[in-house]
Amino acid sequence: EAGVVQSPRYKIIEKKQPVAFWCNPISGHNTLYWYLQNLGQGPELLIRYENEEAVDDSQLPKDRFSAERLKGVDSTLKIQPAELGDSAVYLCASSLIGRDNEQFFGPGTRLTVL
Amino acid sequence: DQQVKQNSPSLSVQEGRISILNCDYTNSMFDYFLWYKKYPAEGPTFLISISSIKDKNEDGRFTVFLNKSAKHLSLHIVPSQPGDSAVYFCAASYTGNQFYFGTGTSLTVIP
Numbered sequence: 001e002a003g004v005v006q007s008p009r010y011k012i013i014e015k016k017q018p019v020a021f022w023c024n025p026i027s028g029h030n031t032l033y034w035y036l037q038n039l040g041q042g043p044e045l046l047i048r049y050e051n052e053e054a055v056d057d058s059q060l061p062k063d064r065f066s067a068e069r070l071k072g073v074d075s076t077l078k079i080q081p082a083e084l085g086d087s088a089v090y091l092c093a094s095s096l097i098g099r100d101n102e103q104f105f106g107p108g109t110r111l112t113v114l
Numbered sequence: 115d116q117q118v119k120q121n122s123p124s125l126s127v128q129e130g131r132i133s134i135l136n137c138d139y140t141n142s143m144f145d146y147f148l149w150y151k152k153y154p155a156e157g158p159t160f161l162i163s164i165s166s167i168k169d170k171n172e173d174g175r176f177t178v179f180l181n182k183s184a185k186h187l188s189l190h191i192v193p194s195q196p197g198d199s200a201v202y203f204c205a206a207s208y209t210g211n212q213f214y215f216g217t218g219t220s221l222t223v224i225p
Contacts, residue, residue, distance in 0.1 A: 042215025089158055091179050101146055105157030
């Protein structure tokens with residue numbers, strides 16, 4: 001069974017440019033999470049979806065970050081415009097509904113903003 | 115405010131010996147705890163968990179201990195193997211939804 005797929009794996013952009021990350025969760029997993037991991041820190045939740053509904057987006061900086069999961073499967077996280085401080089690893093995870101303690105993580109997208 | 119803390123950024127242990135990784139938390143509402151293991155360029159993978167109704171959970175070479183009064187949990191790996199070299203994150207939750215992660219401890223097992 002394929003795991004959580006994320007692309008791209010690495011992205012380098014200049015500040016003020018837009019960027020988007022894509023996540024394909026494990027088949028059948030209704031819950032999808034986006035996490036931000038800064039260097040030397042643990043993952044921090046940005047947004048959690050149950051199917052296509054964002055049930056927790058309290059940590060998402062909505063002035064520049066947006067996310068969507070239109071058909072309840074794949075998801076896209078966007079930053080516009082990117083700032084230097086956005087350089088980090090963006091992790092996607094998925095789980096079955098109600099099984100939040102069994103999250104499976106993708107390999108992440110490492111973003112570098114110059 | 116860091117609700118879950120791992121105060122040791124790194125740990126080195128000889129192969130075959132015990133590795134003890136520590137984690138402290140501040141929120142007494144937390145009732146479920148996890149340990150994740152992360153290799154470079156990979157996402158974290160689940161290792162072992164414990165709920166607040168227990169004080170110990172064992173899975174093969176891995177044992178997690180929970181001390182609720184001290185708000186402290188630890189992960190013991192016995193015996194340690196070179197393949198255990200990775201970054202270990204503890205995480206805690208009180209709603210069963212959002213998990214709060216610690217900053218990680220990088221374990222190196224020396225052959």
